[in-house]
Amino acid sequence: MTTPDAAAGSALGAAAARLRVAVPSVADRVAAELRLQLAEGLLLPGARLTESTIAEELGVSRNTVREAFAELAAERLVVRHPNRGVFVARLEAGDIHDVYTVRRAIEVSAIRGGGSPERVAAVRAAVEEGKAAAAANDEEGLGSANQHFHGAIVALAGSRRLDTIMSQVLAEMRLFFHKATVDAHFYRGYLPDNEEICTALEAGDLEQAGALLLAYLNRSEERQAAVHGE
Amino acid sequence: MTTPDAAAGSALGAAAARLRVAVPSVADRVAAELRLQLAEGLLLPGARLTESTIAEELGVSRNTVREAFAELAAERLVVRHPNRGVFVARLEAGDIHDVYTVRRAIEVSAIRGGGSPERVAAVRAAVEEGKAAAAANDEEGLGSANQHFHGAIVALAGSRRLDTIMSQVLAEMRLFFHKATVDAHFYRGYLPDNEEICTALEAGDLEQAGALLLAYLNRSEERQAAVHGE
DNA sequence: AATCGTCGGATTGTTGAACAATCCGTGAAA
DNA sequence: TTTCACGGATTGTTCAACAATCCGACGATT
Incomplete structure (x- = not known):
């Protein structure tokens, strides 16, 4: 019940940071889930990802889905078309x-x-x-x-x-x-x-x-x- | 099916995309502003970036600042410490x-x-x-x-x-x-x-x-x- | 005096709702 | 056929709220 990690907290800063990574935010988990579906071929290149749909499916808020999209876009797995939505990245010439x-x-x-x-x-x-x-x-x-x-x-x-x-x-x-x-x-x-x-x-x-x-x-x-x- | 937009779409796809980039979202502009301040040395490594403060300073919403942070974090210019905030990236050993x-x-x-x-x-x-x-x-x-x-x-x-x-x-x-x-x-x-x-x-x-x-x-x-x- | 635990304030993480801006397809008009 | 305008749908952004978490201060114990 007492928190033994409190004592260890200052001494194990790096380890604590690593532990925190082990408890990813909801946005990170959404991104991970989407990454998985992308790797599995469940989401094919060119497919559209609608914010509200995914938010509903995964039981999270639209804003959270948005943050996940930002992650995936930074990794080039997904492309944002302003005001149009995000699409699974498509292979283009070159x-x-x-x-x-x-x-x-x-x-x-x-x-x-x-x-x-x-x-x-x-x-x-x-x-x-x-x-x-x-x-x-x-x-x-x-x-x-x-x-x-x-x-x-x-x-x-x-x-x-x-x-x-x-x-x-x-x-x-x-x-x-x-x-x-x-x-x-x-x-x-x-x-x-x-x-x-x-x-x-x-x-x-x-x-x-x-x-x-x-x-x-x-x-x-x-x-x-x-x-x-x- | 005939695709009337296919002709126009493919012809102007790149140009349209370029134009859209010319009108960056608010989050992008916030990220750009912060990038600038980072390059100028106005924000030194280790400095903390508080969401509400920046949101107020730039006259945008906290969520928008959040999206900007995601961009910068993907570029390693900033580090997120869960539940603690984001900090200007600091040079570490190695x-x-x-x-x-x-x-x-x-x-x-x-x-x-x-x-x-x-x-x-x-x-x-x-x-x-x-x-x-x-x-x-x-x-x-x-x-x-x-x-x-x-x-x-x-x-x-x-x-x-x-x-x-x-x-x-x-x-x-x-x-x-x-x-x-x-x-x-x-x-x-x-x-x-x-x-x-x-x-x-x-x-x-x-x-x-x-x-x-x-x-x-x-x-x-x-x-x-x-x-x-x- | 030093350490430990507890408490309160502050900040982040996340949600939900709302509204403007924008895009797309449809259908009417020229 | 082409053009134009309209309406629905989705995104971009804001706002307000709340739970979870962290940090520092204060006080208790040894």
Whole structure:
């Protein structure tokens, strides 16, 4: 009944802040819910999100939905058209190239900087996760393993900012390319690439790892461009 | 179904969107005002921003201020502490390195990709702008010329996303390093570097330009780390 | 005197309602 | 067919209210 956290309060400022994040505001929860629906493909690009409808569905106020929209708009998952409403972001000409330009910049830079053994091990773990998913014919697991792989590469740099940029880019890609992930063998072909890149990384041949990763990203972009209306 | 608006819509879609941006919402204007005050150093890191106070000062509603805060928080210019308020972002240990990690990734990647002659010319223009400011002993102009220079480098890649990332990073740096810019000769020493980088870029020696830029960024980080509490 | 718990004021988080501004589609008029 | 005006619907913004939470001060206990 007495509050033991009161005593710990001043001493554990950082921890307390972290705990607070564990109790997100309603707006954050609404944003999380929408993010989930976006990732699941429940809300397709171009779809309109009406404030009152979502407010009613989730049992929150319109203002709160508005704040959630602001979050998602900042992440480019949603686009605001003034006085018209918010729409699920739609892939426009040049966006594929744009997204891959960002990925090339941060992923290649990260891998060329190398990383601590633990972080390299995380990359390896993602590769193994992909192999396991492939063995189990788990296509969805294969897709997320691939994202873990690239996330782990960026994490090599140990930069909070790069990590959030990457996670936002990946969220965008999940949204845009949801259709493509249904293709049963889409990711499977990338497994050898990941393996090769990881091996070079572990060997300390960062130049080579970077070159391989760059080539991979270029091929991936080409493929995505081909799948979508070019 | 015939779509009469399809013709007009697609033809003027971009222009209409641009026009709407020209009439920002109140929340956007509030955010812009606060951004300005942050850049001017009127609001120092750590300062608290009280919703009701700002709402009253700017003659808008608290909810609108809230939306503006969401924008700024997404840009990392401001930090939200749940139930406690929003505070001007404060530089914490590792943040300098973090920011420079992002800059190394996107600037070096951009310059190594080269760019169209117009974009290269924009880089050159920024260099000349800096020289002019130096000749006029315009320290403030020297600072902004330097930012234009690095912005122009990122713009080489022609990526909307990289551009916004860079502008956010620069905004963060303006906020954090405002004190340093007061140092009269802070930027002046960088002019020869910029010139050299630009020359290599114009000569098409992208490898060299990238290496020079990287070295510059490393030195700059070191210097900023020295100026600030290590 | 120092620490601990409690209380009250202040601020945030969230809601609900209201109204103006704007957009969209429909239908009438030229 | 094209243009124009109207009406419904949705957004943008404000206002007022209340619960939840935090912070500092005050007082009690050792």
